[in-house]
Structures are given as structure tokens and as C-alpha cells.
Amino acid sequence: MKKILLGFFALLSMTVFSQEVLFSRDVKADTVRPTKGPNLKHFNHQYLALSSPFFTNEDVDFIKPGASLVVDYGYRYKRRLNNTFALGLDFSFNWAAYKVKQEDGKTVPDTVINDKEKYKVNSMTPAMYLRINVGRRGNFVGKYLDLGAYGSWNWKKAHVTSNKNAQDEWVKVSVSRLDYVESFSYGALARIGFNRYALTARYRLSNLFTEKSGLPELPRLTAGLEFGIFK
Amino acid sequence: MKRKLFFALFFLIFCQLISSAQQGWWVMLRDKSGSGFDPYTYFDSKAIERRLIAGISLNDPSDWPVNENYSAEVAALSDSLLFESRWFNALAVYANEDQVLAIRQLPYVTEVIPGDCRQSRIASIMEYDTAIDEDERDLMKNQLLSMQGDLFKKAGIDGKGVRIAIFDVGFPGAKESPAFSEIISSGRLIATKDFSKHKGENVFWGKNHGTEVWSCIAGKIGEESIGLASGAEFLLAKTEVNREPFSEEVHWMKAAEWADQNGADIINSSLGYTNNRYFPWQMDGKTSFISRAANMAARKGILVVNAAGNEGDEDWQKVGAPADADSVLSIGGIDPETGYHTSFSSFGPTADKRMKPNVSAYGHVIAAAESGLVQTQGTSFASPLVAGFAACALQTRKSTGNMELFRMIQESATLYPYFDYAHGFGVPQASYFLTGSVKAAPSFDVNETADSVIVTVHKARIPEKDEDYSVEYKPFNKNLYFYYNLMNPAGVIDEYYVLDVTEELVLSIDKNEYKGETLNMHFAGYTYSLKL
Numbered sequence: 001m002k003k004i005l006l007g008f009f010a011l012l013s014m015t016v017f018s019q020e021v022l023f024s025r026d027v028k029a030d031t032v033r034p035t036k037g038p039n040l041k042h043f044n045h046q047y048l049a050l051s052s053p054f055f056t057n058e059d060v061d062f063i064k065p066g067a068s069l070v071v072d073y074g075y076r077y078k079r080r081l082n083n084t085f086a087l088g089l090d091f092s093f094n095w096a097a098y099k100v101k102q103e104d105g106k107t108v109p110d111t112v113i114n115d116k117e118k119y120k121v122n123s124m125t126p127a128m129y130l131r132i133n134v135g136r137r138g139n140f141v142g143k144y145l146d147l148g149a150y151g152s153w154n155w156k157k158a159h160v161t162s163n164k165n166a167q168d169e170w171v172k173v174s175v176s177r178l179d180y181v182e183s184f185s186y187g188a189l190a191r192i193g194f195n196r197y198a199l200t201a202r203y204r205l206s207n208l209f210t211e212k213s214g215l216p217e218l219p220r221l222t223a224g225l226e227f228g229i230f231k
Numbered sequence: 232m233k234r235k236l237f238f239a240l241f242f243l244i245f246c247q248l249i250s251s252a253q254q255g256w257w258v259m260l261r262d263k264s265g266s267g268f269d270p271y272t273y274f275d276s277k278a279i280e281r282r283l284i285a286g287i288s289l290n291d292p293s294d295w296p297v298n299e300n301y302s303a304e305v306a307a308l309s310d311s312l313l314f315e316s317r318w319f320n321a322l323a324v325y326a327n328e329d330q331v332l333a334i335r336q337l338p339y340v341t342e343v344i345p346g347d348c349r350q351s352r353i354a355s356i357m358e359y360d361t362a363i364d365e366d367e368r369d370l371m372k373n374q375l376l377s378m379q380g381d382l383f384k385k386a387g388i389d390g391k392g393v394r395i396a397i398f399d400v401g402f403p404g405a406k407e408s409p410a411f412s413e414i415i416s417s418g419r420l421i422a423t424k425d426f427s428k429h430k431g432e433n434v435f436w437g438k439n440h441g442t443e444v445w446s447c448i449a450g451k452i453g454e455e456s457i458g459l460a461s462g463a464e465f466l467l468a469k470t471e472v473n474r475e476p477f478s479e480e481v482h483w484m485k486a487a488e489w490a491d492q493n494g495a496d497i498i499n500s501s502l503g504y505t506n507n508r509y510f511p512w513q514m515d516g517k518t519s520f521i522s523r524a525a526n527m528a529a530r531k532g533i534l535v536v537n538a539a540g541n542e543g544d545e546d547w548q549k550v551g552a553p554a555d556a557d558s559v560l561s562i563g564g565i566d567p568e569t570g571y572h573t574s575f576s577s578f579g580p581t582a583d584k585r586m587k588p589n590v591s592a593y594g595h596v597i598a599a600a601e602s603g604l605v606q607t608q609g610t611s612f613a614s615p616l617v618a619g620f621a622a623c624a625l626q627t628r629k630s631t632g633n634m635e636l637f638r639m640i641q642e643s644a645t646l647y648p649y650f651d652y653a654h655g656f657g658v659p660q661a662s663y664f665l666t667g668s669v670k671a672a673p674s675f676d677v678n679e680t681a682d683s684v685i686v687t688v689h690k691a692r693i694p695e696k697d698e699d700y701s702v703e704y705k706p707f708n709k710n711l712y713f714y715y716n717l718m719n720p721a722g723v724i725d726e727y728y729v730l731d732v733t734e735e736l737v738l739s740i741d742k743n744e745y746k747g748e749t750l751n752m753h754f755a756g757y758t759y760s761l762k763l
Contacts, residue, residue, distance in 0.1 A: 023729035136345045138509040
């Protein structure tokens with residue numbers, strides 16, 4: 001029987017395991033140098049950021065900055081140039097809610113005092129950036145400063161008011177496709193990061209409200225924290 | 232005003248980022264002119280004894296101190312001077328770019344090398360409990376039995392007279408632990424040094440890792456041994472801190488020179504430096520300073536034992552530094568359940584295609600932690616098991632030099648002369664040092680035809696099976712598996728395998744597919760090689 005089996009395998013003339021392979025390793029495959037990684041030629045990952053609008057001198061103080069929030073969920077690509085410099089592209093979805101203060105003398109968008117009132121601007125934003133890394137490191141994102149520019153398509157522009165009626169029920173009115181909110185905007189961005197964590201800031205250079213509307217501008221500056229989603 | 236404030240804040244954070252990036256540098260010096268050196272006052276008598284055994288000069292220039300004037304001048308131009316390395320004639324400093332420019336101008340400075348580094352300890356605690364159950368007790372026995380530790384014990388070999396230095400993150404609770412009470416009460420804890428926070432000689436703080444590692448070298452609870460070298464002498468160095476980039480590599484080097492000065496025969500370092508600082512293709516034993524320092528320690532006659540790393544199932548996969556150094560005995564991890572490579576144990580070869588790890592031991596162990604016995608895993612614990620074994624081996628051959636001991640430990644291992652990049656030469660065996668090596672009888676036949684090679688094992692060597700027709704696993708049954716690899720003409724393994732053996736016919740290889748390669752096979756202690 002043994003001889004028959006030997007003859008059979010000899011005829012097969014190919015590598016055959018008669019027993020269970022418990023462990024195997026192809027070293028040649030191991031030694032292929034990877035090109036994808038945090039400090040390799042290509043790196044991409046998803047990220048999540050939470051920001052808040054901040055008032056600057058130019059802004060009229062009609063927003064509640066603490067209650068207003070911008071959420072970004074995006075995908076980032078980084079192309080390493082050398083250990084110090086990299087170029088990158090971001091593409092993100094952004095959900096912004098600007099809560100309007102309800103106080104005497106309110107003018108934006110009108111003088112009506114509501115229980116709650118906000119502007120919702122949802123957008124899709126491509127961006128490009130230059131990354132400056134600091135310090136020597138291995139395959140590790142490390143410490144960095146990003147400087148870049150972005151452009152947004154504001155695909156949802158809504159003004160939402162909520163008021164309690166006589167029955168103590170909330171009545172919510174949402175007016176969308178606002179013609180006095182620009183569909184496109186652009187600005188500059190900066191990030192300071194360490195590995196997956198970053199302090200992020202965006203400054204909008206374009207106006208969000210049209211000139212024709214005569215409304216004071218929404219805060220241009222948003223800043224917050226970003227969390228990179230990668231291993 | 233608010234906008235200015237915001238941008239000022241952003242700028243300040245950026246400046247902080249830059250300033251925190253002010254990094255460590257190695258300042259390499261041209262010479263040691265004017266340095267006085269008396270080996271008999273500098274070295275411990277054990278260090279002198281080790282040098283004499285290994286035939287190493289007592290007055291080697293690499294042991295001379297750094298020129299005091301050079302050191303003072305460089306220190307004056309830097310923010311701080313961390314360390315003067317005699318071995319490398321180098322100064323470790325913290326300095327900014329401007330200061331480095333000034334240092335480079337000094338006539339006796341040959342090179343200024345950036346030296347930023349972060350480390351990862353190579354272990355992860357699975358569970359913590361002061362009591363151990365029957366299975367855990369078996370594991371504790373088998374972690375030593377797998378190296379034939381019982382034979383050393385019967386022969387009264389326990390590492391007596393051998394001095395072992397351990398570099399780790401701290402040894403909390405070790406002074407109070409019964410696992411080390413005999414060592415401490417008999418005065419065999421020779422010296423301790425905290426290199427991490429300049430806290431003098433107190434190393435009994437920090438994380439548990441060092442305590443557990445020490446127990447795997449020499450721990451003993453009553454009559455039950457955790458490690459083999461309970462009779463050895465010890466030097467404990469705390470070199471590691473959390474997230475301290477540059478200094479840890481410096482601490483390791485300081486500790487190595489300190490261990491050398493204090494007569495260490497063996498260094499155990501369950502540490503590895505990987506992707507925070509390096510790329511896998513830099514693991515060539517020459518790029519990282521710590522690997523060069525480990526090689527230097529070996530040149531001073533010290534056997535350096537280092538964990539291979541726990542990157543086997545991570546993206547990195549390969550051994551880290553200093554396990555990549557050619558004179559470091561790098562230790563891989565074995566899974567006690569299966570008896571072969573445990574998934575997390577890092578693989579070789581090195582970036583320049585040298586074999587690593589060198590040998591293996593259990594990567595899942597029982598260790599003595601701060602307040603009791605714990606089951607833990609990592610090549611961090613395989614390394615001290617072998618360090619304890621090495622101390623016993625050295626006790627049997629006191630006049631053996633470190634690299635000779637290195638070679639003998641490899642030769643003693645279960646798979647030798649067969650090797651692969653997961654197990655090295657296998658698990659070291661005590662019998663080699665007590666009764667010598669025994670040449671195994673052939674355990675399989677190799678039949679060649681024009682196109683193929685067919686391998687059949689001897690029927691009597693096939694392991695018994697249980698009712699489910701699966702192999703009945705015994706604690707590290709070295710006869711259980713058929714190992715083979717295909718090695719190219721450059722001596723580098725291209726593929727390697729471990730096969731279960733349940734019947735006579737094991738393997739049929741197509742010769743044309745592997746033309747020019749060498750087929751190396753190992754089963755039941757017998758190794759056979761065939762050029763295809």
C-alpha cells in the first residue's frame with residue numbers, strides 16, 4: 001500500500017501535503033516593502049471632528065457659540081514627500097448647526113423671538129493641505145502642522161425655529177433652500193496634531209449669507225478636536 | 232481682539248509642538264585623548280573575571296571615560312547632557328537645531344546624530360489572580376520542563392555564581408515578594424539602579440513587568456520554581472518610563488555600561504523598539520543605537536538575551552531592536568497548547584536576512600507579580616526563561632565565553648541544526664549541558680524520483696491519537712511535528728512549514744518547482760537536507 005501511495009505521489013509530481021499544515025510562512029512575500037502606512041508613501045484614513053464656531057472682531061455676536069456645533073466626518077489621503085513634508089487631500093461631510101440667541105434687539109434673520117432657533121448648513125467639502133512633520137520617527141504619524149484650503153458645497157441650508165404651543169407641544173418649522181445662504185464657500189484650514197489627535201481650525205474667507213440679504217455674517221472661525229480613525 | 236487671541240493661542244500651541252520636538256542627539260567624539268583609566272578601580276571583580284575568561288583586554292579604549300573637556304564644552308552648548316557613553320565615545324544631549332549647529336563646529340565632534348525613540352514593553356497581562364488553578368500549576372511546571380529544567384534541578388544547577396542584569400520598567404513589590412525572598416535574604420541582589428528618573432537605587436516602583444520578568448528567571452514559591460536561575464546573583468536596572476522618547480535608548484546604554492562595570496554575565500532585556508521609531512527594513516542590527524549597544528555589550532563578554540517582540544500578528548511582524556542585533560540571543564515565543572510558534576511572537580529574518588529569533592521558549596507563563604502569581608503572555612517572558620536557562624548552562628561551564636555559550640544554547644535546542652524564522656533552533660534543552668548532545672536516529676525516509684521527493688515518517692514515530700482522531704497534545708512534545716523549509720542558494724529560507732503527523736506519508740515535493748533550493752526537514756530530533 002505504501003508503495004502504491006509513493007508511486008501515486010511520484011506521478012503527481014507536484015507539492016502535496018499528506019498531513020495537515022499547522023503553520024506556514026512565505027518569506028518572499030514578507031519581504032515586499034509596503035508603500036501604505038502612517039509614514040509611508042501613501043496613507044489614508046477616516047476621521048471625525050467636532051468643532052464650535054468662534055466669534056472674531058468682525059462678527060456680530062448673535063450666535064450661541066457653546067451650543068453651536070460642527071460635525072465633520074471625512075476621508076483623508078496623505079502622500080509622503082519626505083520625512084518632513086507631505087501633501088494631502090480630504091473629503092468630508094459636514095453638519096453645522098448655528099444656534100441663534102433669543103434676546104431683545106435680535107435682528108437675524110428677523111426680530112421674532114422663538115423658543116429655539118438655528119441655522120443648519122450641511123455641506124460636502126474637498127480640501128487640500130501641506131503637512132509639516134516635526135521630529136524623526138518610524139512608521140508613525142507623529143507631530144505635525146497642516147496648512148491648507150477648502151471649498152464647500154452647501155447642499156442643505158435651512159432655518160429652523162421651534163416653539164411651544166398652547167398645548168405645551170413643540171412646533172418645529174424648517175425653511176430650507178434659503179436663497180440668502182450661499183451654496184458655495186471656501187476658506188483656509190490649519191491643524192496641529194499628534195498621531196490620531198488633532199486640534200483643528202477652519203477660517204471661512206467667503207461669506208455664508210449673500211450680500212443681498214444684508215444679514216451680519218455667521219462666525220467665520222470654527223475650531224475643535226479631530227480624531228483620526230486608523231490602527 | 233478675539234481673533235488675535237485665537238491665532239496667538241494656535242501659534243503658542245504650535246511653538247509648544249516645535250519646542251517639545253527639541254530632540255535628543257548623539258554627539259560622536261573623535262578621540263579620548265587625555266582620559267585616565269584604571270580597570271581595577273572601575274570594574275567589579277566579576278567584570279574583570281569575565282573579561283579574563285573571554286580573553287578581552289582589561290584596558291580597552293572603549294572602556295576609557297569620555298574626555299572631560301569635550302564633555303564640558305558640549306554640555307555648555309546644549310540644553311542638558313544626559314549621558315557620557317564610554318563604549319561609543321559619545322555624548323547624549325538635548326539640544327535645539329541652533330545648538331546642534333554650534334556643536335557640529337567643534338573640532339573633536341565627528342558626527343551629530345538625531346536620536347528620538349519610544350519603546351513598547353513586550354507583554355500584556357491576561358488576568359491577575361493570587362491563586363492558581365491546576366492548569367496554571369501545570370503551565371508553571373511545563374514552562375521549565377519544556378527546557379528540561381528538571382534535569383538542571385536534579386543536578387543541583389540553579390545559576391549559582393552567575394550574575395544577571397535585568398533592564399525593565401520597574402520591579403514593584405519584588406522586595407516583599409516570597410518569590411525573591413531567598414535571593415534578597417542571601418545578599419544575591421548585588422545592585423540596583425534607576426536610570427529612568429534619577430531616583431538613585433530605588434527600582435521597586437513603576438509597572439509590574441520587571442517583577443514578572445525577574446520571576447521567570449529566578450522566582451521560587453516554596454519549592455516550586457517559576458524560573459531556573461534561583462541561585463544566581465542579580466543587578467536590577469529600571470530603564471523604562473512611559474512615553475519618554477529619547478531617554479530610554481540612553482537609559483538602556485547607561486544600564487549596559489553599568490552592568491558591564493558591575494560584572495554581569497547575562498543581560499535580560501524584555502524590551503523592543505519598533506514602529507514608533509523605525510521601519511521594518513531598518514531592523515538590520517546596525518541602524519538603531521540600542522542594537523549597536525547590545526552588540527557592544529556582547530563584545531564585552533556579556534550574553535545579551537532579548538525578547539523577539541510581540542508583533543507577529545501586527546503589521547510590523549518582524550523582530551524589533553535590539554533583537555535584530557547579530558550578537559543578541561533573540562527569543563521567540565512558543566504556544567504551550569500546541570508546542571509551536573505562538574501567533575504574536577515576532578518573526579525573522581532581520582532586514583539583512585540573518586536568522587532571528589535564535590531560540591524559543593514558552594510565550595505564555597505563570598509569573599510572580601506584585602501581589603501574587605499571574606498568568607501572562609509575551610515574548611517578554613520567553614526571554615527571561617531562556618536567561619535563567621543560560622545562567623544554569625553557564626554554571627555547568629564556568630570558563631565558557633559569552634558567544635560560545637550563545638552557540639551552545641542554539642545547539643542544545645530541539646530543532647537544531649534545523650531552523651526557521653518563527654522558532655529559531657527551537658527550545659533549548661538542559662541535557663545538552665549535562666550529558667552532551669545525542670545524535671538522533673533517522674525518523675523518516677526520503678525517496679527521490681526524477682521529478683519529486685517523497686517523505687514518509689517511520690510508523691513507530693507517529694504520535695498517538697485520541698478517539699476523535701486528533702493528536703493527543705502533550706506539553707511541548709518535540710517529536711510531534713514535521714518541520715521543513717526551502718532555502719535558496721544564498722542561505723535564506725523562502726518558505727517554511729510545520730505539519731501535523733498522523734500517518735506515514737508526509738510530503739511530496741515537486742523538484743522542478745524548487746530547483747536549486749535546499750529542502751531542510753526535521754522530525755523527532757532528526758534533521759535531513761536535500762538539494763533539489
